[in-house]
Amino acid sequence: MSSIKLKAKADGDTVEVKALMTHPMETGQRKDKKTGELVPAHFISEIVVTAGDKTVMTANWGASVSKNPYLAFNYAGKAGDKVKLTWKDNKGETDSAETDAA
């Protein structure tokens, strides 16, 4: 299962994109309660959202975005647009999700 919940809601000529991603978003400054050692930084550093062949949003993030991060924005589009979100984290892991704007 993808770690991303993605919604794309079309209202006239605007599409509202909302996404929730499952990710620890570790800052690298938090100590593990049991071992007392620093938990290494692990966070989503880049998100790209495309609608069809257009890139509608690129987000660059640091580690102070919250755990299980949220992203929302609107773009000029329409119902039926193929909306795809891809994230990459600082460890090189990646995931993506796709939905049709409705």
Next chain:
Amino acid sequence: PRMVLADGSAFDAKTLDDTLKAMAITPEESGDVKIKAPEIAENGAVVPVTVTGPEGTTELSILVENNPNPLAATFILGEGAKPEASTRIKMGKTSNVIALAKVGDKTLSAKQEVKVTIGGCGG
């Protein structure tokens, strides 16, 4: 992504001044930039923030003045994107949250205080 990559270290900078230096910008305060954030955070680990720029905005950023690394997020608006973005950020303590909007060769800014409180009590 010019705003961030002016100097790749912007996300690592530890003060607001250093962050702005790394981004190579001198923001001007402007009523055209809006921040939507709670006055008092319900949970410092999850503070919802929406930033809005004027027409012509190409990039938006969110900074938290008192965080260990002030720069939290930059949004590069693509084709047809409206000049508004929302996310949620961590805040260790009460701080100004700063929104930046890149419009042409200018960077406009706005700020709002978000209080992180211990909680309890009530009417």
Next chain:
Amino acid sequence: DASKEGNKTDTKAPSNPYELPAFGNVSLLHYTDCHAQLLPIYFREPNVNIGIGSMKNQVPHLVGEHFLKKYGIEPGTMDAHAFTYIDFAEAAKKYGKVGGFAHLKTLVDQIRAQRPGSLLLDGGDTWQGSWTSLKTNAQDMVDAQLALGVDVMTPHWEMTFGADRVKEIIEKDFAGKLDFVAQNVISTDFEEPVFDPYVIKEINGVPVAIVGQAFPYTPVANPRHLVPDWSFGIRDDRMQEMVDEARGKGAQVVIVLSHNGMDVDLKMASKVTGIDAIMGGHTHDGVFQPVVVENAGGKTLVTNAGSNGKFLGVLDLDVKDGKIADYRYKLLPVFSNLLEADKGMTDLITKIREPYSKELAEELAVCDDTLYRRGNFNGTFDQLICNALMEGLDAPLAFSPGFRWGTSVLPGQPITFEHVADQTAITYGTVTRNEMSGEMIKTILEDVADNLFNPDPYYQQGGDMVRVGGLKFSFDPTAEMGKRVSDMELDGKPLDAAKNYPVAGWASVQEEVPENKQIWEVVADYLRDKKTIGKVELNTPKLKNADGNEGMA
């Protein structure tokens, strides 16, 4: 014109204080913050309710003589007793108890009979505050609201029964009968609305929108884990959208039923346009006349209707050609001796209380002073709670939250278990004993102080200052955050920032609290043990920069 300033009520007591001639064609009845008080009670208004900055010496931050002077109320009258603390004990003996749902029901029915089509609005903090509401999981109050004929409500303490219970009541008990509205509550995941933001009701052919505004800081002031999937906040941009939307759908009158607290309502009224009146609660201010607030779109009336079932607000509007031409407002004190108890409501209350009547009636102790809670820094009942905590948990220091609900007890009147429950009945009443550094203690006091005295009302939470047992300190309400509290002393010695002190408390908002007694057990044990309490020595801070403040008497 609706915005005409001035006193829109006759302050001279008529022969029948409840004779209120009908006016106009749209009427809204409003009560708020009854805190589950089904029976008549005593309730003393505060003598300390300080306003700072632009709120200094402004409504609702006027107490005692200053309040009487502002509204031209004669001292010694029934209104003077209802709206101020002056000569409380003697006047309370003279005029008797206030509130009670059976008496409120009679009054509501009488007012509504003259105002066909009128709506009854409940501003929240209805389900919490008594032993029966705690024990019945708020079912008593839900049944009483329906029997009273409430049309619309908005929440605050309701949420402390947990999200599932709130949803259950809305879906089962309230369905088709009572509209539960709150525009400012959204889901924490995708930020979708959780409740109906408003409802449009037709009154005598006039479409009237009632927009709900829940207490914005519910997950901060109360445990967040009880409503983990809901986010609150002031959200005045959404308020503006909802007002515009309701107008777009034909609403000729827009009323906000608010649990913001008066100062927040006043600021909201200055920013959001298109609201005719904000009928508010939460800060428990009995506001004699609406405050008229100007904004870019016109004027908005702001009212606040006190607490504990003591008042019923009646707003009459004369709506002509889709606009408010004139209005009348009266905040009626509910004196139970002057209003016959409604039979049906009396029967319902008797049935609700029957299983608990014995434990509620237990007489624990007698005190020489009036026991009350309201006041920015302390109240005599809270002092007893602090004393009970310090003694019961063997701690030199105690914190008790600055709650504004809680009934009053007259000197010599037996303190019953019900009185104790009236101050303590909450769903997270476990007592705590924590080691805190002097620095931490200072941080907590400063934090709460800023929630009360921040110069921007949007950063306030609307409670009173945490009550402090044992610790002496000075307090400057006008100072900035971090600088209000000074000269902290315990047992004659300065508080050491680095040293740890045991601190007793209750009502922790944390999810994990070590198992311990409930606060009402600790207080009841203390009172049973003492039996007689002479004078209550009130521990309040030494105030700085408060001279001339009309929020103090």
